[in-house]
Amino acid sequence: MTDSQPMAAFRLHIAKKGLRHTKQREEILSALFSSKKHVTAEELFDILRSKVAGIGYATVQRNLNLLRECGLAEEVKIGNQKARYEPKRGKEHHDHLICLKCGRFIEVNDPRLEKLQDGLAKANGFAPLRHKLEIYGTCAKCA
């Protein structure tokens, strides 16, 4: 069973920090990267219960935070809803079109947008680190 790319990165991060490798961590990472949509901790927890007997909700939450810290997961938070997580591969970036009717996330990326944002920041003496663009509206299926 050869490690996937993200799994290797996770192991490396864990080793560097003097943390320990556990079955739970392995399964949480695997489940996140297998998920086809933006999942909540709870949804991930429900998926994992059938794979890892006795796994706890707190462990899922904790490790989603850990994955976020090492750049393998990203959090998407809409208002006061529960946070959703998506796997992050490399340095790729995308923004979201979020349908207010069905809740679907459409992922988009436009280099012109990114460039404009950088220019806007620098014009204000601002050093940008990251950004979040969310466009809310109605998707094609719900129109």
Add this chain to the structure above:
Amino acid sequence: MTDSQPMAAFRLHIAKKGLRHTKQREEILSALFSSKKHVTAEELFDILRSKVAGIGYATVQRNLNLLRECGLAEEVKIGNQKARYEPKRGKEHHDHLICLKCGRFIEVNDPRLEKLQDGLAKANGFAPLRHKLEIYGTCAKCA
């Protein structure tokens, strides 16, 4: 004491909905529009305590929601921090550069950005209603 423009709009909205005009509502609107930064409900509450004896926290929260509904206030929510509110005059729109060190909000607006976003949405068969762009980084003063 002649009503300010937003006050008149607020009164109109209240009348249309069959709601009632109260001293608390008047003072909450006034305090919000007098505030020079993006305030939390708690900060507004603290300001209002000295103007309206006995005012309750819940009343401030409730009426910030009401103001939001009628387009006179806008909520800015960062992660799990408490929501911040700013007065909204007309249909103007702006985005935020948010300093991760001092928490300052810099307001920006670029028509090219807005246009690009619209194009991006429509290219995906998406009908945009509103959007939120937040750029996180370090401001000039904190550099």
Add this chain to the structure above:
DNA sequence: CATCATGATGATAATGATTATCATTATCCA
């Protein structure tokens, strides 16, 4: 102006998401 139906308020409890705690278990280095 007095009445009164009902919306608004204020104190407090409830809710919901996330984090902290802690006894127990599992990891992994010497």
Add this chain to the structure above:
DNA sequence: TGGATAATGATAATCATTATCATCATGATG
């Protein structure tokens, strides 16, 4: 293999926001 200690899982705590409800205030009515 033993042992220091990180991780887990169950649960409590926290924090922002909302709901509840007794009481008060508004404003339409006559």
